[in-house]
Amino acid sequence: MASLDPHPLTGQRFPSPVPPGTGWPEDPAGPDTEAAHDADDVARLAGAASDQRDLDAHVSVCRACPRLVEWREEVATTGRRASFRDQPYWGRPVPSFGDPDAEVLIVGLAPAANGANRTGRMFTGDRSGDWLYAALHRTGYANSPTATAAGDGLRLSGVRIIATVRCAPPANKPTPAEKATCAPWLDRELRFAEQRVRAILALGSIGWDAALGAARRLGWEVPVPKPRFGHGAEALLGAGDRRPVRLVGSYHVSQQNTFTGKLTEAMLDEVLTRL
Template sequence: MTSESNPTALDPWADLEARVTACRRCPRLVAWREEVARVRRRAFRDQTYWGRPVPGFGDHNARVLVVGLAPGAHGANRTGRMFTGDASGAFLYAALYRAGFANQPVAHHRGDGLRLRDMYITAVVRCVPPQNRPTASEIRACLPYLVEEIQLLQPSLKVIVALGRIAFDGVRRAYQQMGHALPKMSFAHGAQYDLGPGLPTLIASYHPSRQNTQTGRLTPEMFDRIWQQVRALLPDPPPRPKEDSHHEPERLD
């Protein structure tokens, strides 16, 4: 097969996305994501759920990487785009818009025009887990995808924001898997760590889950301060991204 007949052969991002969306490594997650897509929530009964692993999206030349836990059952597992279509995403994208990383404060579906500026968003686990709790083996099975994303972003990457303890631990394990000796780190909201020479800064944040935002554990003001920390590490304006590097066009599959 030539590169002309297989466009992913020349595009590492397209190749990664193809492998992620076709992944069936974890039987429990495959069964659950497909059951959720089949049964559906009453409010979305007339919609076709994505029901597959959800790839990351955003600017492929980003200086900022945001890492979440996993797709939401009726958010990303329905829409096919990270943090899209649920309360967590509404909280996140409103904050990113205020901070200048997104062109709009809302995210409803893949074709809604949302674009990220200087940012790429992904998750430690690509399939929705039951009760939002992936097992240790499921996290390990998905970790190579995060490693690959970090490696692809490495030429420009300056800051990683880990949303929640599992994401924080996942980033740490990804760098250890790449052979880096990291400083001692513990999760705390707003904690900031220099991962080493030539490596990005890691910032920890509470996850914008309903459990955190509705109880006041994570407020909009607290979340805004996280993105202010990020901005402080990026003193110069972000480079103007190419049209095809930061916007994922609507897919009809």
Template sequence: MPDPHPITGEPFDSPVRPGTGWPGDPAPAGTRVARTSAGVRRSAAGARDLAELDARVSVCGACPRLVGWREEVAHTRRSAFADQPYWGRPAAGFGDPAPAVLVVGLAPAAHGANRTGRIFTGDRSGDWIYAALHRAGYASQASSRHAGDGMALTGVRITAAVHCAPPGNAPTTAEKATCSTWLERELALVEPSLRSVLALGGIGWDAFLAAARASGWQVPRPRPRFGHGAQVDLVTAAGRRVRLLGSYHVSQQNTFTGRLTEPMLDEVVARL
């Protein structure tokens, strides 16, 4: 018999259910749980607003490899966080319910959002993006440590191409395709207020462009190439113009090596 899940108390071979009592849990009792790619499509299509979408994302169990990995990490934990409970579920989007700006990252970090329950929270990547958003006036705080720390975003929503922490930070093609349905629905819900998008890294860039095209947006052909500072104007299905900007991802691989610096990130954020 496997050990119980550290948050829900249920065996790992049971679906993670809502109503865990975790602070800020977006999923009330009775939230629909998608367990297949077809289930994701049905569940996403039925989300009437961002709150309902976030609830459904936060209990998704459609990708067995990602479910197994995120819960194994939540069970074993990193020694530095051995005394802390782990979220161990998908990290939904976070921020303003009517954003002018959408930030699209790659996926939750195993000991970041997979631990804290909030995207880009509790790791070095989050330190960078929230600090930049704070300097630009979008974020109430310069750092985000845990889901109950009072962080608030104004005019910005942050999301990801993949909502579960993947092994080696590398989701498979099939996993990205399954999760893309969530992004397409998210895009439909934020489109009325959206003026610009910041894609962090090539995967975020490609995921957003694919979601935009699937949503009936006008996307140039050939597909615009990612690069730091890359910019392209897209036209939504409703005929609105939205600017897409690219930035190197705020991962330690880029920030520790100097490939991405604070002035570089600030310059792109200013153009949003």
């Protein structure tokens, strides 16, 4: 079973060298990338990030939430799904993915333990990603309907995907403290994008609440009372002296929703088209 090798400076455990052709993502971090070890570190490093790549680098080595660090690395070493046992696992926080100049942002929940935690790219390698990328392809945002590995040639145009929590959480349920600790990464993403973003798609109520919280912290105008989440729900967020940003809600692309018919392809396509 493969192990995770320690970062020479921070102690962050990195995957062992990956065989050619496996499609491993380009690593945004280097030996000098500082890792966050608590909530204060996250706030400081996120606020100081100079650009998107610098932010991605710090996200990818974050160790601020002990429970999440333990879980993501356990899955990546001893807890792999049988069908992926011979594959290398990313086992780290997952940076955002997509067009760096996107006018549309998609805010999800967190990486899946055997999906993005394995592949190192948002919504890649699991059933939720199958649904999302197929829909993004149908609506013109993606050049391919499938996402299997970071080297599969998938490209997004006009959209960028961000997670509320950047590490795979046990049972897909991050704690309130873990969501709060991770929030400055999302705040900084929105700060980088606020001069161009025109719409945000929130996948699930957690993504909806995270987007509203980030907007408030950035000083955007948020309707009162708090807009309620629902599939197809909309709220206008005032972003300073520029045009409002449309927040649109969608049921999450989890199997719990897609297998039961709570979320259909037509429903997902409709909200994506509205963006």
